[in-house]
Amino acid sequence: MSDSLPTASADELRHRGSIVLAVMLGSVMQALDTTIANVALPKIQGTLSATQEQMGWVLTSYIVGAAIMTPLSGWLTGPVGRKKIFVSSIALFTIASAMCGLAHGLTELVIYRLIQGVAGASLVPLSLAILLDLYPREQHGKATAMWAMGVTLGPILGPALGGWLTDTQSWRWVFLINIPFGVIAMLLASRFLHETPLKKTPFDFFGFAMLSLAIGSLQLMLDRGQLLDWFSSTEIVIEAVIAAVAFYLFVVHILTTRQPFMSPSLFRDRNFALGSVFIFIVGIVLLATLALLPPLLEGLFGYPVVTIGLVTAPRGMGTFAAMLIVGRVIGKIDARVLVTFGLLTTALSLWLMTGFSPQMDDRLVIWSGVIQGFGLGFTWVPLTTIAFGTLAPSQRNEATAIFNLLRNIGSSIGVAMVTALLTRNVQFMHARLVEHITPYDLATRTHPVFDASTLHGLHGIDGVVTHQATLIAYINDFKLLLIMTLAVTPLVFFLRRARGASAPVVHAD
Structure with missing residues (x-):
């Protein structure tokens, strides 16, 4: 079969819409659960009478389970079959979600979250492999746009949806909401998706x-x-x-x-190797920004939780708009140009975020988020198309697992990095700012805000200095993400042009 043609069966092509819906629901469920539970943690902590350190395991168990099982999903499709793995993963993820919603103790919840992570690990990489098989090579941009829409919108909409469900219903609905979508995805996939040829390889x-x-x-x-x-x-x-x-x-x-277990020959392909570097950076920027914004808006600017969800949700609109545009132009414009435009647009949004201040209104938060979502959408889709554009179809299952693993590791490193730097920078900037505050300077002011001779006045001064030091620390984090985005942009020139239908498949040495 020509590599420019779909590798799916004729029956799968007839029911392509149903299969696309199934894999999209699976991707959205898994991606959504990476962030939707975060805002519900205080409510869960109160209900289960747990400490803050214990609550950390609710998130950690899910992340570790998904990280360990993601690379295994590519190998399992050989001896077991892609359909069996995909349908079983949806079923187990749905059951684990129901058990999380019904959990009455912290130990139960941590175990069920671990099962959720293990089951959901294969959903995102296998959904991409399935979509790439359903469309010919010249339409891989369209397929990737649909996949990326689910993967990126999940983490973006998760905090807003989680906050709304927690406030209006119960924290348990953060998990129970997966049940109807999981059942629909499982029924569609088991009915219309065909099994791939089995390939026995030693483990x-x-x-x-x-x-x-x-x-x-x-x-x-x-x-x-x-x-x-x-x-x-x-x-x-x-x-x-x-x-x-x-x-x-x-x-x-x-x-x-x-x-x-993992073939190193994949990284001999220049596009896949560089694409892996790019997706690692995209993972850092995407979730690191999402980790910084809620505490900044709530802690320094006094935004209510619901308002935070409302002002950050439009980021998804930018991503959605980018996906629609990229899906139409990716075959007409060099994908490398689109990646460059996406990275520079993302850098613009981070530059806007360095101008955040307590005096601004919420328009800057909304527009910077929309621009960043737009930029990430323009980066993600053509980048994925290029990364898989020179790989053989037989390599897709393993390649998508590695690709998704690197994105997740990038996200974890990004969140840990900006959080650690935030804490260190607050302490450092606090020390630097207080160097310029003395009782003599305050006494010479005509109308001093605080009386430095009283304990109350000193507490007031310390509060103002801490507030300013924290804001500077957040801005420094945004600057770091800006520098990282700009630094990786020149690597676009080393990517090979994505091959069209008329071009032979070229494997880079």
Whole structure:
């Protein structure tokens, strides 16, 4: 079969709309649950009488489970079959969501969240592989646009939807809302999706064990580092050492064994290798920004939780608009041009965020979010099209798993990085600002705001200084993300042009 033609069966092509709906629902469910539970944590903590450290495991268990199982999803499709894995994952994810909503104790909730992460790990990468098989190569931009819409809108809309469900219903509905969508997706996929040919390959247990150990330790370190003050904690040091050693052993193993768990030949393809670097940076910028905005708006600017959801949700409108445009122009305009435009637009939004201040209204928050969503949409779709444009169809299942894994690791590193820098910068800027405040300076003012000779006045001064130091720390985080986005943009020139239907498939050396 020509590589420019769909690799799906004729019956699947006739029911393509139903299959697309099934994989989109699966992708949205998994992506949504990465952020939707965050805003419900205070309510869950009160209901289950848990400490803040214990509540961290509700998020950590999901992230670690998904991270460990994501690379395995590509291999499982060979001996088990892609349809069985996809349908089973939806069913298990839906059941785990129901159990999370019915949980009466913290231990139960953590276990069910772990199962959620394990089950949802294969939904996003396999949904992309299925969509790429349903469309010919020249329409991969359209297929990728649909996939990226679900993957990006999930984390963006999660906090707003989670906040609304928690305020109007109960925190349990944050999980129960998955049930109807999971049932629909499972029924459509089991009815219209056909099984892929089985391919028996030996399982590289050592490679999988080392990769799982490296990813699991890294995720634990990143998620608990801020709580335990990073490398001053013995636990964090141990997790960092385990992650480094396990990853080293994994790399040496796949380069020397005959049938490795993850084929290193994928990274010999220049487009896929560079695309992986780009998607890693996109993961950092996307979730790091989403992690910074809610505490900034609530803690410094006094926004209610519902208002935060309303002013951040339009980011999804920008992404949606970008997907619609990119799906139409990606075959007519060089995808590298679209990626460059998307990165520069994302950089513009981050530059606007460096101008946040308590005196602004919410229009700057809304417009910077819309612009960033628009830029990420223009980056994500053509980038994915280029990354998979020179890979053979037989490599898609494994490649999509790796691609999604790197995006998730980037997101985890990005959130941990900006959170740690925020804490450090607040302390540093506080120390720098108080250097310029003395009782003599305050006494010389005609109408001093605070009386430095009283304890109340000193507390007032400290509050103002802390507020200013925190705002500067947030702005410095946005500047860092801006610099990272601009620094990675020149790599676009090293990408090969995406191949059209009339061009042969070229595998980069």
